[in-house]
Amino acid sequence: MNTNTQGNFRQSMKWLHTWAGIAVAIILYFMFVTGSAGYFNDEITYWMQPETPTVNNGIDQQSMMVLAEKRLAKVAPNATQWWVNFPIGREYALSIWWPEKTKIDADNDGKMDDEWHDEVLDLRTGEPIAVRKTGGGNTLYYMHYALHYIPSVLGYWLTSLCAMFMLIGLITGIVIHKQIFKDFFTFRAGKKQHSWRDMHNVLSVLPLPFHIMITYSGLLFLMFTTMPGVLTASYGPGEENRDRFYDAIYIQDAVHKDTVGIAANNISLSSVFPDVEQRWGKGQVSYIGIENRGDINAHIELGEVGYDGLESGRSLTYNAVNGDLQHASHGSKSSSAAMTFYNIMTMLHEGSFSGPLLRWLYFISGLMGAGMIATGMILWASKRRERADKKGFASNGLILIERLNVGTIVGLLIGIATYFWANRLLPVNFAERENWEIHSLFISWAATLAYPYMVAHKRSINKIWVDQLTIAAVLYGLLPVLNFLTTNVHLGNTLLSGNWVLAGFDLTMLVFSVCFAFSAYRMLAKEKKVMATLNTSNVKNSKMARNNTITTDKQVILPIEKVEL
Amino acid sequence: MNKQLTDIMQKESFVVLSRALAAIIGGYVLTNLSAILLSYLLPSQSSSNVMTGMVVSYAIYAGIVIWVYSVKSLQHVWRCLLITITICAVITTLLMPEGIF
Numbered sequence: 001m002n003t004n005t006q007g008n009f010r011q012s013m014k015w016l017h018t019w020a021g022i023a024v025a026i027i028l029y030f031m032f033v034t035g036s037a038g039y040f041n042d043e044i045t046y047w048m049q050p051e052t053p054t055v056n057n058g059i060d061q062q063s064m065m066v067l068a069e070k071r072l073a074k075v076a077p078n079a080t081q082w083w084v085n086f087p088i089g090r091e092y093a094l095s096i097w098w099p100e101k102t103k104i105d106a107d108n109d110g111k112m113d114d115e116w117h118d119e120v121l122d123l124r125t126g127e128p129i130a131v132r133k134t135g136g137g138n139t140l141y142y143m144h145y146a147l148h149y150i151p152s153v154l155g156y157w158l159t160s161l162c163a164m165f166m167l168i169g170l171i172t173g174i175v176i177h178k179q180i181f182k183d184f185f186t187f188r189a190g191k192k193q194h195s196w197r198d199m200h201n202v203l204s205v206l207p208l209p210f211h212i213m214i215t216y217s218g219l220l221f222l223m224f225t226t227m228p229g230v231l232t233a234s235y236g237p238g239e240e241n242r243d244r245f246y247d248a249i250y251i252q253d254a255v256h257k258d259t260v261g262i263a264a265n266n267i268s269l270s271s272v273f274p275d276v277e278q279r280w281g282k283g284q285v286s287y288i289g290i291e292n293r294g295d296i297n298a299h300i301e302l303g304e305v306g307y308d309g310l311e312s313g314r315s316l317t318y319n320a321v322n323g324d325l326q327h328a329s330h331g332s333k334s335s336s337a338a339m340t341f342y343n344i345m346t347m348l349h350e351g352s353f354s355g356p357l358l359r360w361l362y363f364i365s366g367l368m369g370a371g372m373i374a375t376g377m378i379l380w381a382s383k384r385r386e387r388a389d390k391k392g393f394a395s396n397g398l399i400l401i402e403r404l405n406v407g408t409i410v411g412l413l414i415g416i417a418t419y420f421w422a423n424r425l426l427p428v429n430f431a432e433r434e435n436w437e438i439h440s441l442f443i444s445w446a447a448t449l450a451y452p453y454m455v456a457h458k459r460s461i462n463k464i465w466v467d468q469l470t471i472a473a474v475l476y477g478l479l480p481v482l483n484f485l486t487t488n489v490h491l492g493n494t495l496l497s498g499n500w501v502l503a504g505f506d507l508t509m510l511v512f513s514v515c516f517a518f519s520a521y522r523m524l525a526k527e528k529k530v531m532a533t534l535n536t537s538n539v540k541n542s543k544m545a546r547n548n549t550i551t552t553d554k555q556v557i558l559p560i561e562k563v564e565l
Numbered sequence: 566m567n568k569q570l571t572d573i574m575q576k577e578s579f580v581v582l583s584r585a586l587a588a589i590i591g592g593y594v595l596t597n598l599s600a601i602l603l604s605y606l607l608p609s610q611s612s613s614n615v616m617t618g619m620v621v622s623y624a625i626y627a628g629i630v631i632w633v634y635s636v637k638s639l640q641h642v643w644r645c646l647l648i649t650i651t652i653c654a655v656i657t658t659l660l661m662p663e664g665i666f
């Protein structure tokens with residue numbers, strides 16, 4: 001069948017690797033960056049809601065429960081469900097939430113739908129605290145698979161397609177890398193791209209198991225959307241048949257009965273606490289809720305904080321009419337080997353089970369993924385730049401990609417910094433402030449993408465890198481200062497009180513800032529070297545000098561409309 | 566085949582696009598069909614077979630894409646793809662449980 005020689009196979013895999021990567025690099029980079037931030041979604045939200053009261057360990061859960069229940073009875077006397085989250089684990093506030101039946105929109109046939117409300121409570125008084133509205137870390141997390149400004153289903157398809165390109169990039173990368181290793185002593189690349197290639201290899205190979213896991217499990221997450229054929233071929237089309245399939249694969253706890261419409265008095269939520277504490281010990285509840293409130297089939301559900309291996313902790317279900325324990329679950333049951341595989345992969349992807357150390361490892365691995373994409377993009381451009389310099393002519397496509405690289409790689413990070421700045425600077429009662437936070441992310445990213453073109457006739461590409469890296473360094477570096485000026489949860493207080501989550505956020509921003517400043521400094525040194533070569537030699541005759549300048553004026557003035565890829 | 570058409574088919578952009586379509590669209594169709602076939606032919610109950618078909622589908626897809634790009638002749642790629650898709654589609658139709666649609 002395959003008449004190609006080994007060399008041809010390697011050539012075609014190399015081609016596929018390059019183009020599969022470049023074609024969707026921007027979205028993949030976006031997915032890796034926002035997804036990495038998603039590993040700290042709760043912590044980011046905590047920072048973005050500085051009004052959140054600091055956790056006081058002196059208050060026990062049962063008294064918090066009494067306060068929360070009092071508040072729920074006041075604001076949601078008729079709600080069919082009540083839920084309470086305790087400030088424990090990665091939850092940083094005592095919060096309550098409940099559904100209210102409302103007509104959400106006209107095209108829903110006037111049907112009533114649940115609209116969820118939530119409040120953060122003061123731990124001492126149980127009174128609600130006005131926390132600013134924010135997209136928090138969850139918006140960043142959500143964007144990494146649904147993107148933004150487009151319908152989420154379209155987002156799922158696009159991110160899945162990009163993940164598929166990523167999978168191809170990984171497989172072909174492994175094929176190429178093996179070959180490169182074999183030919184190590186005969187293969188010599190140009191020096192300049194050599195260092196970028198080394199970096200690309202390190203960022204790809206070191207966390208390779210992570211990359212493979214994260215890509216394949218990412219695809220699995222959205223498989224019910226992107227691979228519906230298999231399901232339909234056995235169960236038939238339509239929502240109902242789909243539900244039949246879900247019922248078959250997810251083993252449901254029999255205790256979750258539906259309402260029967262017979263009213264009954266329910267016991268108070270705090271009354272189950274003595275029994276719970278006897279089983280789990282004190283202060284181990286992460287959430288508690290009541291479903292079918294006011295009905296004879298009402299039940300109270302509690303979840304234990306922490307994880308058992310990959311699985312979430314234990315849960316308890318009580319009858320809410322007589323207080324009997326109905327069900328004590330320990331982990332989920334899988335209906336099949338494939339389901340087990342699916343569960344393990346998706347749990348590994350989310351990493352919900354991980355403690356602080358492992359979570360940092362996840363975050364760093366994710367950033368290394370972003371770095372892998374970024375260095376791939378730079379490598380693509382630098383290879384072509386070297387070739388172009390030899391010819392003395394750079395194509396418009398190359399110039400376009402070089403500019404796009406800066407605006408993508410540094411620009412997105414500037415955008416995220418702007419998101420945090422907007423969180424502190426937008427007035428607390430600003431209309432739709434949570435949306436404007438995100439708008440400011442995309443507006444500033446768009447600006448950084450446009451900037452390289454706007455200054456093209458006066459600044460070389462190296463200088464544009466320096467500009468944007470400096471902006472990033474300043475924005476991240478001044479975030480703790482801005483935090484100091486606008487809130488009480490600045491480093492001065494958080495370090496003293498040992499609030500390592502909030503202090504950790506500010507300190508991480510400072511570390512980022514130092515990294516950007518260092519990169520800017522290195523880039524500036526490089527640019528100075530280029531300029532020095534330019535000045536000391538005769539510009540007209542020295543071919544080398546011209547070649548080393550990243551963009552000569554002649555190339556830069558070319559109108560952008562002419563640029564084609 | 567007239568000359569104009571032959572010219573177009575030998576253009577580099579056409580070749581690149583055609584191969585990409587073979588990999589992405591052709592690969593997707595064949596992936597679905599083979600995953601469906603797999604779910605029909607496996608011995609366990611249907612819900613777990615469907616799960617199996619779904620979780621391995623992306624590996625199948627990746628395999629097809631790699632194959633599409635490793636074969637030199639584009640005509641050969643399309644011929645193989647279309648023949649395999651047809652065969653799989655016929656078997657799938659024959660094996661499909663009654664009253665599904």
